[in-house]
Amino acid sequence: MTARTPALTPAPALLTAVFEAASEAMVLCARAGDLVVLANEAARRLLPDARPGRPVAAPLPADGSDSFQAEHEGRRLYGMRRPVDDDHYAWYLRDRTESAALEVERSRTAFLAEAGRRLAASLHVRRCVRTTVELAAAHLADAAMVVLPPHRRQSDWTRLLPGRPVEEGTLREATLGEVPGLTEALGGFPPIPSRWLDPAQAPAWLVPAGFGPVGALLVIPLPGNAEPAGALILARCGERAGFTAADEALARVFAARAGAAVAAAVLYREQVDTTAVLQADLLPPELPQPDGFELAGSYQAAGDALRIGGDFYDVFTPAGAATDTMIALGDVCGTGPEAAVLTGKVRQTLRALRLVRTEPAAMLTVLNEALLQSARTPRFVTMVVGSVRRTDHGRVRLELASGGHPAPLLLRGDGRVEEVPTSGTLIGVLPRTVVRPATVELAPGELCLLYSDGLTEARGGPTGTEQFGEDRLHQTLAECRGMPGAATVDRIRQVVADWVRGGGSDDIAMLAVRAPARTPLSLRGGGAPTPSPYVVAARRGDRRPRSRP
Template sequence: MTPHRSTGEWSLAVRQQASVARVGQLGLQGGDLEELLGAALSAVADTLGVRNVALLELLAGWRELQGRAAIYDGTPITLDLVQKVRVPAGRESMPGYTVMQAGAVMSEDLLADQRFRARAAEYGLAAQAAITAPVGWGERPWGVLCVYSDVVRAWTDDDVHFVQSMANTVGLAIARQRVEHELRDSSARLDLSLGAGGLGAWTWDMSSDFVELSASAQAIYGVIADEFDGSGEQVLDLVHPDDRAVLRGEVYEALQTSGEQHNVYRIVRPNDGELRWVESWGRLLTDEGHPYRLVGVISDITERRLADETKEALLAREQRARVEAEHARERLTLLAEAGARFSGSLDPEVILAALPEVCVPVLADVCLVDVFDDHGELEEAAASSRDEQSLADVRELRRRRAALGGVGGLWSDRNVARWGERVFEPELTDKHFQAAASDEEHLALFRRMGTRSAIVVPLVARGRIMGVLTVILNRAGRHYEPDDLEMVEQLAARAALALDNGRLFESRNRVAQSLQAALLPPALPEIDGLGLAARYRVAEADIEIGGDFYDVMEVGERAWGVVVGDVCGRGPDAAALTGLVRHSVRTAVVRERVPSRVLAQTNDAVLDQIDDARFCTAAYLRVEVGNPGESVRVVASSAGHPRPAVLRGDGQAELVDCAGLLLGVVASPALIDVELLLRPGDSVILYTDGVTEARQGKELFGEVRLLDALGTLADSDAEGIAAGIDAAVRTFQDDANDDVAILVVQVLPESPAA
């Protein structure tokens, strides 16, 4: 005990430390965060004898702090109320100043403190003194812990240290919760990764007590498909007698609780009597709350268990273990490389070409990929080899087999593709060549090729066989092991899934492009006295059908209707609304001359036929063309659409204010008509919000940049203006996140020939 503290001060310091310790213990227990925050604030209030304590969270951008928890006048405040409190950052508040200082701030008299603006009274706090301490972890600030005294108070160093310690404890608790959330997310991702692996799969139908095992699961259990009747009792009989009761209890507990099952137990294989360790994961499926099936995967973990039990014996075989570890690392590296290659493209040809490139030379000396063509026949799609001669020999052997009617080979690719049966030839000898050869020349070809080991597996995706993967070793000292077979199957499965995804993408993209093209005019009409040009661009990296559209139609003698619109959303729903609006506009112009009435009738059609919250914006022009070289009368009306722009021949650019309410929201929307007179050389430009709302970071392209860009295009024809606007938007934006439609109508000067 130092001579500078009284017994009471020591007692208070001990209480403060005890409070911090209690709150820290709550944080370590990993309980509810809201309860911990409430306990921390109550501990601060009780220990320091104050009635007002608050915890503020620093919002994104660091401009404001928001209430997270509080005790007001001795009473805890509910979260929904405290979150309504917003406090400015910086010197505009004591908490904001605390964030700036990155350390505890103490004020004995708030009203006299000149370092910051005291705002406690604005929030109903009769505060005269305060301590604030930053809450966070590492270098990242999270918020501020605030303690208020109703009277002017001389805070001690222990008080400040206590508040900062409590703030640190709260920060660690918040950090712990975030780490726990990240761990749960990682666990979920791990579950998905296991589901994509080559494990054995099983299903237990609870009502019929029928167990279905995949081929790989049957191999793990050591059962023969023809001798396995699928009963639950037969599966239980495979379990070691000492483990059956435990397994029954664990399965029963899983069914009664979470429905998630994880078991490790021993089995005795009936085919060879071998004792094996397996690990099983299962999940309960329910139908309207009623459990009906347990599905899961199983893995043979015998080697892992034996490794744990015979660790000392394995030390004597250190060199072998290192070789195996290196082999495993190479396999993982190969799978990682393959996954990156396959996922890096949606082009089927690129995916097919990548597969043999991944296999050779790490996994194979020769690799071939065959897929079904449009006629259901296998054809070579990609191949790779250590040397050109080996690949030429394989192709010649295939040609001879085909000429012999499908005989004269070491295996049948067609049978693999037809029945999905894999071929595993770990060691091929000259006896195999002699049995397969049809004559001496054929045998010589087999011997020159020198196939020593081979694996042939089907390319299967979503239950459909798409082709065959063949890997061959023809160099001395190498042959395939069973784990190589598993590796090849995993590669084939990943490649097949990527290939199927690529083909689905191509198909979907073709459909989307066809439908998109059907929603736009095939070509702009040729109109005497007018120049027309358009640009249409769908957002990058998106094959959904765009929501923008444009159209030009004849509405009378030397009169034309021009419309550009943007429907909400994307995809088929947007396409349906786009078709409806285009059709409605074309129908309305037959009966109406005034643009606002055309849009009003279109609005009626949308409201009548669309029963959800979809809407549309559109700008419509009626363009009346006179004799060549004369001015053109334009009447414009807009329904919630970006304002049309006018580019005069002298370079002046302006926006036409003809705004009205968007379509599909209310009946009888407020719409106006604005008349324009365009002289030869003048242009009017319609566009969608993909132009003005193009982004560069947080900044928009906007109307000002649009007018500036137009000012540089005064000497351009309609095509040049459309291209110039599109180029300006592309140059500005980081990436395209919205569709772009641009339509330019230009009044042409009288031709000299006229």
């Protein structure tokens, strides 16, 4: 009896069972007539019409293609064709709907990330707006335009059209209503769906000739700080163009980020403008050049970005019946904006006292009372106030009063450096201030230097921590014998800068008063004497001379 050999050819039922059990969608087709022979369960879920005996129907191509990608009943399908034998071939199908949606989401996330990075890179309003239209035209529409809120009955706009550079211009406020939904967007109303906007109503200036027919229009507000920062207009060309719900949702998210960036840039510009106005009033004034003596000043704030601080100097020209020029140099406790605000108060108080022709010592007494009454927190001031006049003998007389400030220095004609014997208590601390004024005279060529302690306390030198000190200041000042006031101040500033070597320092202020030297005059045809380049620079208001002798 012989053993039975199993059949090597599977039964059709077995092949059908294996075909049905496959997880991948497969459709077996006969070459003759391109008829469906068999479709497993996975294929029938994707293609309900793929039944045995029926011709191959869309999305399956009947033109002999080896692959296809198509949208079918809301699904994104991909298929590959492979031969089975001489009479049959099979389609292997894959549903890429989820992966396609994931790719779209990744693309949108990458776009929003790029938008956030580029929009946050600048606080310049114009640059933020240009970046907004560039991103919108590249990812959201064929053309993009940003319109800013009206200012003085005009609105600035920025536009980007295909194949053109970024364009800018202004619109009259009356023309904003010509664009459907623009007035509402600038007013902060929610965005109007694109299907509610008729592209045919778009004015000619919105999309000039050459763009083509506007098929879809979308107007979205740019949210700002409590009020809209502007409006974003998106346009797609072509009669069948449109915005899907997903497109509009993405545009709203982008508009929110763009609006925040534009609003931040506008706020920064307003703060910069305000700071510039305040700085213009808080910075040391342009020095006048009275007849009979020279004035030269220098100021350097501890914070270069602010350009203002706690040190200051000021000059008050004669007012009313007064014949003296008043000078002041002071140091407010602290640095930065708070010190600068108090500096402004002190300078305004001194100007008011000057109008009533108050003497230097009395000025400090009144200022002390004013600071004690107005100060919210204890902050003191040290300062020197003085009156300057030219005497009948060609000398310059100074009456100086100090309130807790370093004594001014005198540079005599023989190179000696002396301290002015004036002293006093801090201003703004004690209920009663004590001031000991002093009167000095400058012979021709001699100089009086008022300075703040930031000069002597500047740290540097070989160790980087050593103070510049009074001895070095005296020595440097002595080396300036015979030099004009502007050159003297410039020389001291340079020596201190070399000592600090780029390191940090406190505010530094200097004010020099110099009696003109008696030098031979170079007359031209009996005309006026030719002044030195330092005097010319000082009369022009320059902080530094234009040339050296």
